[in-house]
Amino acid sequence: MGVRRRFAVLGCGRVGVTIVRDLAREAGSFVVAADVHEDAARGAASRGGDRARAVAADLADPEAIRRIASEADVVVGALPSRLGLSALRTVIACGKPYCDISFMAEDPSLLDGEARARGVCAVVDCGVAPGLANMIVGHGTAELEVTDNVTYWVGGLPRVRRPPFEYKAPFAPSDVLEEYVRPARFVEDGRVVVAPALSNPELIEVPGVGTLEAFDTDGLRSLLVNCPARRMREKTLRYPGHAALMRIFREVGLFSEEEITVGDVKVRPRDLTEALLFPHWRLEEGEREFTVLRVVVEGRARGVRRRIVHEMLDETDPATGESSMARTTGFPCAIVTRMLADGSFAEPGVFPPEILGRRSGLLDRVIAELAERGVDVRRSVQEEAE
Amino acid sequence: MGVRRRFAVLGCGRVGVTIVRDLAREAGSFVVAADVHEDAARGAASRGGDRARAVAADLADPEAIRRIASEADVVVGALPSRLGLSALRTVIACGKPYCDISFMAEDPSLLDGEARARGVCAVVDCGVAPGLANMIVGHGTAELEVTDNVTYWVGGLPRVRRPPFEYKAPFAPSDVLEEYVRPARFVEDGRVVVAPALSNPELIEVPGVGTLEAFDTDGLRSLLVNCPARRMREKTLRYPGHAALMRIFREVGLFSEEEITVGDVKVRPRDLTEALLFPHWRLEEGEREFTVLRVVVEGRARGVRRRIVHEMLDETDPATGESSMARTTGFPCAIVTRMLADGSFAEPGVFPPEILGRRSGLLDRVIAELAERGVDVRRSVQEEAE
Numbered sequence: 001m002g003v004r005r006r007f008a009v010l011g012c013g014r015v016g017v018t019i020v021r022d023l024a025r026e027a028g029s030f031v032v033a034a035d036v037h038e039d040a041a042r043g044a045a046s047r048g049g050d051r052a053r054a055v056a057a058d059l060a061d062p063e064a065i066r067r068i069a070s071e072a073d074v075v076v077g078a079l080p081s082r083l084g085l086s087a088l089r090t091v092i093a094c095g096k097p098y099c100d101i102s103f104m105a106e107d108p109s110l111l112d113g114e115a116r117a118r119g120v121c122a123v124v125d126c127g128v129a130p131g132l133a134n135m136i137v138g139h140g141t142a143e144l145e146v147t148d149n150v151t152y153w154v155g156g157l158p159r160v161r162r163p164p165f166e167y168k169a170p171f172a173p174s175d176v177l178e179e180y181v182r183p184a185r186f187v188e189d190g191r192v193v194v195a196p197a198l199s200n201p202e203l204i205e206v207p208g209v210g211t212l213e214a215f216d217t218d219g220l221r222s223l224l225v226n227c228p229a230r231r232m233r234e235k236t237l238r239y240p241g242h243a244a245l246m247r248i249f250r251e252v253g254l255f256s257e258e259e260i261t262v263g264d265v266k267v268r269p270r271d272l273t274e275a276l277l278f279p280h281w282r283l284e285e286g287e288r289e290f291t292v293l294r295v296v297v298e299g300r301a302r303g304v305r306r307r308i309v310h311e312m313l314d315e316t317d318p319a320t321g322e323s324s325m326a327r328t329t330g331f332p333c334a335i336v337t338r339m340l341a342d343g344s345f346a347e348p349g350v351f352p353p354e355i356l357g358r359r360s361g362l363l364d365r366v367i368a369e370l371a372e373r374g375v376d377v378r379r380s381v382q383e384e385a386e
Numbered sequence: 387m388g389v390r391r392r393f394a395v396l397g398c399g400r401v402g403v404t405i406v407r408d409l410a411r412e413a414g415s416f417v418v419a420a421d422v423h424e425d426a427a428r429g430a431a432s433r434g435g436d437r438a439r440a441v442a443a444d445l446a447d448p449e450a451i452r453r454i455a456s457e458a459d460v461v462v463g464a465l466p467s468r469l470g471l472s473a474l475r476t477v478i479a480c481g482k483p484y485c486d487i488s489f490m491a492e493d494p495s496l497l498d499g500e501a502r503a504r505g506v507c508a509v510v511d512c513g514v515a516p517g518l519a520n521m522i523v524g525h526g527t528a529e530l531e532v533t534d535n536v537t538y539w540v541g542g543l544p545r546v547r548r549p550p551f552e553y554k555a556p557f558a559p560s561d562v563l564e565e566y567v568r569p570a571r572f573v574e575d576g577r578v579v580v581a582p583a584l585s586n587p588e589l590i591e592v593p594g595v596g597t598l599e600a601f602d603t604d605g606l607r608s609l610l611v612n613c614p615a616r617r618m619r620e621k622t623l624r625y626p627g628h629a630a631l632m633r634i635f636r637e638v639g640l641f642s643e644e645e646i647t648v649g650d651v652k653v654r655p656r657d658l659t660e661a662l663l664f665p666h667w668r669l670e671e672g673e674r675e676f677t678v679l680r681v682v683v684e685g686r687a688r689g690v691r692r693r694i695v696h697e698m699l700d701e702t703d704p705a706t707g708e709s710s711m712a713r714t715t716g717f718p719c720a721i722v723t724r725m726l727a728d729g730s731f732a733e734p735g736v737f738p739p740e741i742l743g744r745r746s747g748l749l750d751r752v753i754a755e756l757a758e759r760g761v762d763v764r765r766s767v768q769e770e771a772e
Contacts, residue, residue: 164630247550252662252663252666262653263654265652267658268648
């Protein structure tokens with residue numbers, strides 16, 4: 001049987017590898033695994049057997065992306081955040097459907113008009129949170145007439161706690177620091193308010209894990225625009241104490257990006273802190289970790305109060321050593337990528353996942369396909385008449 | 387009445403100012419207040435009225451010290467620690483009695499032979515701890531046949547606790563960091579053992595203050611050699627939590643003096659940390675602080691078990707705003723300087739204060755003179771037959 005679907009995966013980090021493997025599972029698929037590091041591309045392609053091929057290419061170069069995208073039916077972006085916007089623009093210009101998890105700092109909706117004009121469907125932020133969480137919020141708020149509360153808690157943590165940080169970064173640690181620095185936007189009384197990141201710590205009990213600490217981070221982004229609610233919050237989860245320590249580091253100025261003069265050189269404190277801190281945060285090969293996601297959507301519809309809760313706890317796959325962060329980020333992306341390939345979602349434009357979540361049956365399909373891959377998302381609904 | 391005693395005070399920081407003022411109180415005294423910063427010298431001299439004069443001089447230059455010392459009867463060193471040894475050497479070469487509180491990193495006893503050869507009496511480390519604490523230990527151990535335990539607790543802290551550090555450095559903050567880095571030497575079972583600084587934290591209740599945390603620091607120095615004991619420890623006092631934070635900073639590498647490459651420059655992490663941290667540790671004008679010292683000496687003599695406890699709690703002088711650290715460091719130095727001037731201690735050599743403490747009546751005189759200055763050292767003795 002010949003190749004029916006040609007995929008290209010841009011970026012073969014931890015998550016990219018998982019996506020390559022997943023897309024190559026199906027007969028009739030063929031995946032090009034591209035990375036600036038040839039070893040990384042080869043490693044990813046090897047997970048796809050004879051349905052994948054490695055390409056070494058500098059993906060900061062639009063021309064390289066153009067070459068790869070032009071031979072694919074659907075393109076996947078699993079690049080560092082700083083390359084996200086440029087890759088999105090290039091793939092749109094190539095006229096190819098695109099699914100992205102780069103978590104670019106810029107607002108990808110700026111390219112919505114261009115995508116519409118070219119008839120291209122691009123889904124961005126399509127991992128776990130942002131990603132699955134957004135689909136759940138989009139689905140829940142679409143079911144309600146009035147949304148009173150949206151809160152989700154998310155975190156990826158090592159099983160073994162090593163003081164003082166009790167943390168290992170499952171993805172780019174500089175993106176983690178960015179979460180600790182960028183002020184958090186959330187919704188209270190229907191209005192967007194801003195607080196410093198790491199604010200409002202609270203302890204929560206997570207079944208199968210224990211006591212974690214939740215604090216404000218700036219992850220709502222497109223949800224602030226697309227899903228009106230009286231109250232909306234993203235809380236990031238860490239072991240208790242981590243946030244207090246990070247607040248101290250920040251307040252001392254260790255995360256500052258403003259150059260200071262030290263002796264006879266100028267240095268950005270954050271550059272030095274990263275150099276010292278990140279070796280402590282390196283998730284070692286075989287180190288067990290887990291990913292927690294809990295999404296609560298509350299509101300009213302047709303005289304009934306509804307509370308919809310989705311919960312997920314995923315762990316490192318003990319057989320393959322594949323991290324839960326790679327699985328829970330990569331699988332939603334791979335699942336949506338197949339939807340783009342088979343035309344189940346094909347509208348032109350740049351879409352955050354909450355828009356997909358509103359489509360009838362789409363969230364159910366994503367949850368069902370996650371379950372096939374061993375990632376269980378439990379859903380419970382409470383209702384009471386007003 | 388003419389001048390009977392000419393003093394020179396090298397260094398007019400917080401403590402130097404207090405010493406100038408104290409030495410100039412007595413009729414017949416005249417004090418030269420010297421500092422590289424003319425303003426600092428003038429400020430100190432102004433506290434001595436018409437019995438003091440300011441001299442601006444670079445005290446890193448032995449020739450400058452020689453000029454000032456040659457016109458004094460007794461010289462006082464209140465210099466930064468890095469200038470301590472060189473000043474000691476120069477004053478000895480000038481043949482002048484010397485009392486020093488610079489807390490030099492080097493071992494001043496290396497100059498003992500030279501002081502003896504020149505017939506010069508020099509007392510070093512003559513502040514509070516090292517200083518008063520050493521006199522108390524020297525006095526206590528001289529009274530005992532066998533010393534089972536010497537432990538002293540010392541700390542200077544702000545009255546108002548400001549998170550996260552709850553600390554303000556009453557003296558050079560780089561000397562504080564050095565205390566957090568240099569491994570602590572102490573005595574267990576009669577042998578010197580070494581532990582990382584900030585080890586063995588324990589909570590203690592300090593009357594008039596509350597709960598503080600005590601941890602190991604490397605302040606025993608000459609006591610390790612001069613006062614044999616089965617057990618001997620210095621514990622530094624901070625508000626609870628400070629030490630844990632400093633251990634984290636140290637373990638991350640923020641106190642490291644080894645250059646690392648950041649971007650295209652090389653930088654010592656400690657230099658950057660100092661630049662960011664020390665503004666948070668600056669004791670502001672008028673900010674109230676206090677100094678705690680508690681010294682326990684236990685042992686046996688003539689069939690009796692003795693436990694001798696000295697306790698001191700001194701606070702910022704509300705009238706003058708003079709800090710307790712300046713008072714408790716400067717007064718022992720000024721008191722001993724007068725002893726050098728009136729010949730009550732005149733033996734040639736370089737002496738740490740525990741040697742002075744062994745002299746009959748000397749500690750009592752120091753304690754009595756501290757009391758005159760409003761610094762109360764309470765002594766209690768428990769005895770029981772063996």
